Amino acid sequence: MKNNKKKTSKGKQVFRIVLFVGTFISLWFVPWILVKAWILPLPNTVQEQVDQTLGYGFDGVIVYVDEAGKPPAFYTAGYHNKEEKIPAKPNALFKIASISKLYVAVAITKLANENHISLDETVADYFPDLVGRIENTDKISLRMLVQHRSGIPNFTDNPDFWKNQPNTNIDVLKYALDLPANFEPNEDYGYSNTNYLLLSRIIEQVTGGSRQEYFKTKILNPLGLKNTYGSLDEVKNLDDVMSGYYVGIDEDFKNENNGMMIATAEDVGIFLRALNDGTLLNEKEMELYSSLYEFNHGGLAPGYQCMAEYHKDIDAVVIQFMNTTDFEGYQWNLLEITHSRVVKILRKAKDL
Numbered sequence: 001m002k003n004n005k006k007k008t009s010k011g012k013q014v015f016r017i018v019l020f021v022g023t024f025i026s027l028w029f030v031p032w033i034l035v036k037a038w039i040l041p042l043p044n045t046v047q048e049q050v051d052q053t054l055g056y057g058f059d060g061v062i063v064y065v066d067e068a069g070k071p072p073a074f075y076t077a078g079y080h081n082k083e084e085k086i087p088a089k090p091n092a093l094f095k096i097a098s099i100s101k102l103y104v105a106v107a108i109t110k111l112a113n114e115n116h117i118s119l120d121e122t123v124a125d126y127f128p129d130l131v132g133r134i135e136n137t138d139k140i141s142l143r144m145l146v147q148h149r150s151g152i153p154n155f156t157d158n159p160d161f162w163k164n165q166p167n168t169n170i171d172v173l174k175y176a177l178d179l180p181a182n183f184e185p186n187e188d189y190g191y192s193n194t195n196y197l198l199l200s201r202i203i204e205q206v207t208g209g210s211r212q213e214y215f216k217t218k219i220l221n222p223l224g225l226k227n228t229y230g231s232l233d234e235v236k237n238l239d240d241v242m243s244g245y246y247v248g249i250d251e252d253f254k255n256e257n258n259g260m261m262i263a264t265a266e267d268v269g270i271f272l273r274a275l276n277d278g279t280l281l282n283e284k285e286m287e288l289y290s291s292l293y294e295f296n297h298g299g300l301a302p303g304y305q306c307m308a309e310y311h312k313d314i315d316a317v318v319i320q321f322m323n324t325t326d327f328e329g330y331q332w333n334l335l336e337i338t339h340s341r342v343v344k345i346l347r348k349a350k351d352l
Helices: 002-029 032-039 046-056 097-113 142-146 159-163 172-176 193-207 211-223 265-277 283-292 330-351
Strands: 060-067 073-081 297-301 304-311 316-322
Touching: 032 046, 032 330, 046 060, 046 073, 046 330, 060 265, 060 330, 097 142, 097 193, 097 211, 097 265, 097 283, 097 297, 097 304, 142 193, 159 172, 172 193, 193 211, 211 265, 265 304, 265 316, 304 330, 316 330
Parallel strands: none
Antiparallel strands: 060 073, 060 316, 297 304, 304 316
16 A cells, blocks of 8 residues: 555656646747736736737737726827827727628628528529639528638638738639638638628628628718728828738838728727617617627737727727737737736726
């Protein structure tokens, strides 16, 4: 019995050593800037947190907070344009990237509720020319497109998409054609920008106008949003657009016109609250939307990353814009960490 105990004790010691070494190695390969962002003491105010964020390599930060019962609050740090040393502006226009998927999902919901489309219709019904160029077009429903369950390859995963930046005068759908499906329709989940590219074109087919025109009619005008644009082409004064930077590249990505939606943090915040509290959708639309898509979203593009979230427990909308991105994705991790810390500060203040 004693020998067994000694063996067990030695085994535990070996296990602890292996565990310690494994943990040390894991931490060694985790960028210390991420560890630092996690372990630093939580500041007392959102502004302190936003100021602290600059120390992680971001050029400019905008945070918009809308807490129920309080006036909206704006927090900024860093630069709107670092070359010209222009401080970050709370009302700056920003490329919101994939946050636009929320607007597309709302539009599809409204069209379906009005019986202009059926979510059970297929890609082949709207794009017969894509039969044979995209697998399973006769099996992929509009519902699967919205839910990222189509299996259609993501055009931004194609290396040629990045080689040809900014893809001027190129239909980026070409980067998703003639490729094998990632999985059979509705058999898995796979985030794909191609899904929402097709949905946007369906909106235009059905309405006979541009996607942005439909957004204005059904989303922007009802909410009184005047600072949300379909692309850089619609912006009258480009100086209002926040500059975008990519680590290791000496270039301002602001003028890269790729048809991306542009908005202020306040406009995104008003939209997000209306989406979550039922102001934007009637009862039937809300029920349908809830079965289709999410209510929060992030966005990432060269030079721009953002996050739009509603936190029900504190009845608060938090929008965060950061105008620096990198190849490794550490900046995105830092966005998530700093965003969560802003929310913790708000929760802490709510408990006082």
